[in-house]
Amino acid sequence: MSIWRITWVLLALLYSTAVAAAPAMADGNGSGNELNMTAISMFFVFISITLVITFWASSRTRTRSDFYAAGNSIGGVQNGLAIAGDFMSAATFLGVTALVYSTGMDAMLFVIGGTLGWAVILLLVAERLRNLGQYTFSDVVAFRLQRKPVRTMSAIGSLAVAIPYLLAQMVGAGALIQSLFSLPYEYAVVLVGVLMTFYVTFGGMLATTWIQTIKAVLLLAGGTIIGVGVMAMLNFDFSALLTAAAEVHPKGEAILAPGVMFTDIITSVSVGLAFVFGTAGLPHVLMRFFTVPDARQARRSVAYAIGFIGYFQSLIFIIGLGAVVYVSNNPEFQAPGGGLIGGVNMSAIHLSKVVGGDWFLGFISAVAFATILAVVSGLTLSAAAAVSHDLYANVICDGNSDRKTELRISRITTLIIGLSTMALAILLEGENVAVLALIALAIAAGVNFPVMFLSMYWSKLTTRGALAGGYAGLATALILVLLGPTVWVTLLGFDKPIFPYAYPTLFAMLANLTFAYLFSVSDKSQRALAEIESFDAQWIQSEIGPVQE
Amino acid sequence: MLSQTNKKILGNKNFHKLVSLRRRVSWSFLFVLLGSYLAFSLLSIYSPATLARPVFNGGVFPRGIAMGYAILALCFILTLVYVWLANNYFEPLEKKIMAELKQ
Numbered sequence: 142m143s144i145w146r147i148t149w150v151l152l153a154l155l156y157s158t159a160v161a162a163a164p165a166m167a168d169g170n171g172s173g174n175e176l177n178m179t180a181i182s183m184f185f186v187f188i189s190i191t192l193v194i195t196f197w198a199s200s201r202t203r204t205r206s207d208f209y210a211a212g213n214s215i216g217g218v219q220n221g222l223a224i225a226g227d228f229m230s231a232a233t234f235l236g237v238t239a240l241v242y243s244t245g246m247d248a249m250l251f252v253i254g255g256t257l258g259w260a261v262i263l264l265l266v267a268e269r270l271r272n273l274g275q276y277t278f279s280d281v282v283a284f285r286l287q288r289k290p291v292r293t294m295s296a297i298g299s300l301a302v303a304i305p306y307l308l309a310q311m312v313g314a315g316a317l318i319q320s321l322f323s324l325p326y327e328y329a330v331v332l333v334g335v336l337m338t339f340y341v342t343f344g345g346m347l348a349t350t351w352i353q354t355i356k357a358v359l360l361l362a363g364g365t366i367i368g369v370g371v372m373a374m375l376n377f378d379f380s381a382l383l384t385a386a387a388e389v390h391p392k393g394e395a396i397l398a399p400g401v402m403f404t405d406i407i408t409s410v411s412v413g414l415a416f417v418f419g420t421a422g423l424p425h426v427l428m429r430f431f432t433v434p435d436a437r438q439a440r441r442s443v444a445y446a447i448g449f450i451g452y453f454q455s456l457i458f459i460i461g462l463g464a465v466v467y468v469s470n471n472p473e474f475q476a477p478g479g480g481l482i483g484g485v486n487m488s489a490i491h492l493s494k495v496v497g498g499d500w501f502l503g504f505i506s507a508v509a510f511a512t513i514l515a516v517v518s519g520l521t522l523s524a525a526a527a528v529s530h531d532l533y534a535n536v537i538c539d540g541n542s543d544r545k546t547e548l549r550i551s552r553i554t555t556l557i558i559g560l561s562t563m564a565l566a567i568l569l570e571g572e573n574v575a576v577l578a579l580i581a582l583a584i585a586a587g588v589n590f591p592v593m594f595l596s597m598y599w600s601k602l603t604t605r606g607a608l609a610g611g612y613a614g615l616a617t618a619l620i621l622v623l624l625g626p627t628v629w630v631t632l633l634g635f636d637k638p639i640f641p642y643a644y645p646t647l648f649a650m651l652a653n654l655t656f657a658y659l660f661s662v663s664d665k666s667q668r669a670l671a672e673i674e675s676f677d678a679q680w681i682q683s684e685i686g687p688v689q690e
Numbered sequence: 691m692l693s694q695t696n697k698k699i700l701g702n703k704n705f706h707k708l709v710s711l712r713r714r715v716s717w718s719f720l721f722v723l724l725g726s727y728l729a730f731s732l733l734s735i736y737s738p739a740t741l742a743r744p745v746f747n748g749g750v751f752p753r754g755i756a757m758g759y760a761i762l763a764l765c766f767i768l769t770l771v772y773v774w775l776a777n778n779y780f781e782p783l784e785k786k787i788m789a790e791l792k793q
Contacts, residue, residue: 246741249758250734253727260723260765263772264716380750387750397752398742399734409731417724440776447769451762458755677692681699684709685784688695688791 176323180494183503184321184510191355191511217438219354221445224429226353228255228420228446229360229453230516231313232306234509236575237454238489241461242469243573245386245396247403251575252458254416256451258582262421263443269597269683270430271439278427278589279531282596285675287604287668289536294611296531298588299424301615303524304562305622306423306581307517311337311566313486313574314513320483320490321506327567334563337517338555350432352515359508361453367489367505368456370496371463386465396465411644412579418650419582422589425523436686464488467495484571525554568632579644580622587618587649595657597683600676603661603669610657617652621645698791708783715775719768726761730754 233255240248273281279295314337315330322329375381383397390396403409420426430439468474468481468491476482481491493505529551534542569577592611595602622628624639661669682688692700699705733741734754741754 246752246754246758247734249754250731253730253758253761256762256765257723257727260769261720263769264720383750383752383755397750397755399738399754403734406732406735409735410728413727413731417727437776437781440773444769444773448766451766455759455762458758677700678696681696681705684712685699685705685787688699688788 177321177499177502179499180321180503180506183500184507187504187507188510191352191359191507217433217441218445220429220433220438220442221449222357223350223353224426224442224446225449225453226357226360226512227426227429227516227519228259228450229357229512230310230578231317231509231513232309232574232578233453233457234360234364234512235313235317235486235489236309236573236578237457238461238464239485239487239573240402240575241458242464242488243485244401245390245392245462245465246399247401248461249399249458250403250409250412251416251579252454254413255420256447256454258416258418258420259443259447259450261417262426263440263447265594266421266427266597267430267439267443268436270427271433271436272683272686273597273679277431278424278593282593282607284596285672285679286596286602286607290604290608292531293536294592294608294615295424295589296527296536298584298611298615299527299531300524301588301619302423302581302585303425303520303527304558304581305577305584307520307524307558307562308565308569309574309577309581310513310517310520311562312569312572312577314510314517315566315570316483316486317490317506317509317513320487321502326570330563330566333513334559334566337514337521338559352511353519356508356511356515357449359504360512361449363493363501363505363508364453364456364460366501367463367493367496368459371459371467371492374467374496382459382462382466386462389470390465405642407647408642408644411583411642411646414646414650415579415583415586415644417586418590418594419579419584419586419646422585422593423582424527424589425519428523460489460492463496464492468492471495486571486574521555521558524558525551528554565632572627572631576627576643580627583644583646583649584615584618584622586646587614587653591650591653591657595654597679599661600680601661601673602657603664603666603672605664605666605669606657606659606661609660610653610655613656614649614653618645618649621648695791699787702787702790704783704787704790708780708787711783712780715772719772723761723765723768726757726764730757730761733757 237248237251237255240251270278270281273284277295279292279299282295283291311330311333314333315326318324318329318333319326324332371382372379375385387394387397392401395401403412429442433439433442468488471491474481474487474491481487483490490502490506490509494502497504529547533550534540534547588611591614592607595610596607621640621642622645625645626638626641626643629635629638629640730741741757742752745751745753745756
């Protein structure tokens with residue numbers, strides 16, 4: 142069975158990582174701490190178990206019933222877990238913990254937003270999406286609009302979202318491997334990149350739903366243990382946690398008040414909008430609603446996901462403050478040059494060692510790594526599919542492409558994405574991964590969500606309006622990210638950003654909605670009239686599902 | 691052009707009842723959730739002291755953290771209410787509509 146071979150190839154690669162780590166430590170090139178063999182062994186044990194279970198489970202499902210078409214095997218609970226697994230990525234677990242660790246109460250904006258985005262999906266999107274019953278969200282937008290141009294736009298949008306989201310995972314994975322194996326960061330990123338490309342090429346989409354489900358359970362359990370462990374050390378006194386954190390933190394009492402990170406209304410509203418509407422614009426998340434049999438199961442799975450995600454987000458606040466108390470001033474975790482080993486993104490990982498010792502550190506690292514692997518493979522595949530399936534096969538070849546060329550294009554895309562994210566991830570060392578992921582959400586909120594929302598709720602949207610809005614949102618989002626602090630200052634090395642705000646959400650959404658409105662109402666073509674007329678049929682189906690004639 | 695079935699659906703009273711009921715529920719829940727999130731953002735910029743003040747005099751537990759957890763709890767409760775409403779009101783209405791269409 143090829144699945145087994147893939148597992149072993151992967152494990153061999155992981156093992157070679159450990160071997161490669163040894164000389165780095167001997168040379169003293171590492172981050173300075175000694176190689177932790179207990180944690181590393183546990184890391185391999187858990188990674189192996191996770192991968193073996195994943196591949197075993199996914200191969201079983203495939204033989205029993207056709208996973209995606211039949212769908213009945215995926216009930217609300219499992220799909221809810223898989224959705225939560227998709228969302229509880231490195232960005233949330235490592236990144237939001239790091240934000241709590243460095244800014245305190247301001248991170249509450251992330252904790253709340255990360256949960257509320259799912260409420261928007263539940264109340265506005267999930268059931269309708271399922272009722273319209275296609276395979277990707279671009280099919281839904283193209284329900285009554287012109288397929289080709291709409292597909293091109295949403296493929297470009299998917300790429301623009303996938304790349305920063307991938308970067309977030311990559312920076313997290315690099316830091317994780319760096320601090321666990323004492324490797325230099327650049328070396329760690331390259332290793333992780335190679336591993337990921339392998340996983341995507343050989344593992345494929347088959348395993349991701351299962352790895353997400355299993356990982357979600359492990360991460361919820363692991364997060365609970367860290368949270369309860371922290372509280373137990375403080376005799377379950379939340380006030381003691383707050384007092385201790387304010388005492389230890391360099392910013393002192395300020396972390397128990399807002400204002401450390403967010404001081405202007407534009408940034409905080411942009412953060413809110415990115416979470417609330419960007420989550421519903423992530424292509425790989427929306428795909429999950431097509432794996433359940435009907436709208437009822439779609440609704441149930443989001444409801445479960447909200448429960449899991451909300452619970453996890455509440456834990457993260459405790460974990461972040463726990464890291465302030467037990468990690469920030471612990472000499473064991475200090476890098477020689479100052480700061481934490483592996484940067485602030487590793488605060489949750491270091492805390493797991495304080496709570497549960499080396500074996501638990503290995504466990505949490507393995508779970509975090511499995512998370513990154515699964516999220517990255519899903520993202521890379523959706524980006525590669527956007528190029529090879531949407532752009533090449535459907536738009537350029539008009540549906541008449543040969544499979545071999547299509548496959549080759551998807552492989553080449555995977556490779557290009559892998560190499561470019563590796564290079565960018567090295568340049569973005571130490572950048573908070575939640576910030577990077579939020580840029581992806583901001584683009585999703587500025588490009589994908591408004592067009593999808595208008596196509597479902599506004600009868601007068603025409604193809605011309607959808608394209609104008611989508612491209613206006615995309616251009617605004619990309620230009621403002623380029624001129625903003627993350628790219629212009631951190632990546633390109635200029636002193637001051639031209640656009641002062643880190644997140645372009647507010648402006649990109651406004652541009653998108655304005656252009657979509659103006660170009661739709663001014664569109665008097667025959668095609669536009671036909672598109673407006675066919676809204677009622679789409680609306681009826683979105684409300685009650687397909688009805689037999 | 692609308693099909694015969696779709697014309698029938700548009701003329702169905704229960705269909706409009708379902709749509710307006712669901713619309714009212716969805717939008718009012720969203721309004722409450724997003725409104726409280728916006729209130730949190732506005733307070734954190736324009737009146738940080740309000741959020742920094744402890745919930746109880748003399749305590750350390752700040753209002754901002756309490757408010758954050760309260761919004762999370764509210765989100766969870768409204769989710770449960772929505773699912774309950776969907777199971778007990780929306781779905782029976784949908785079934786009724788389907789039955790009326792067959793007549």
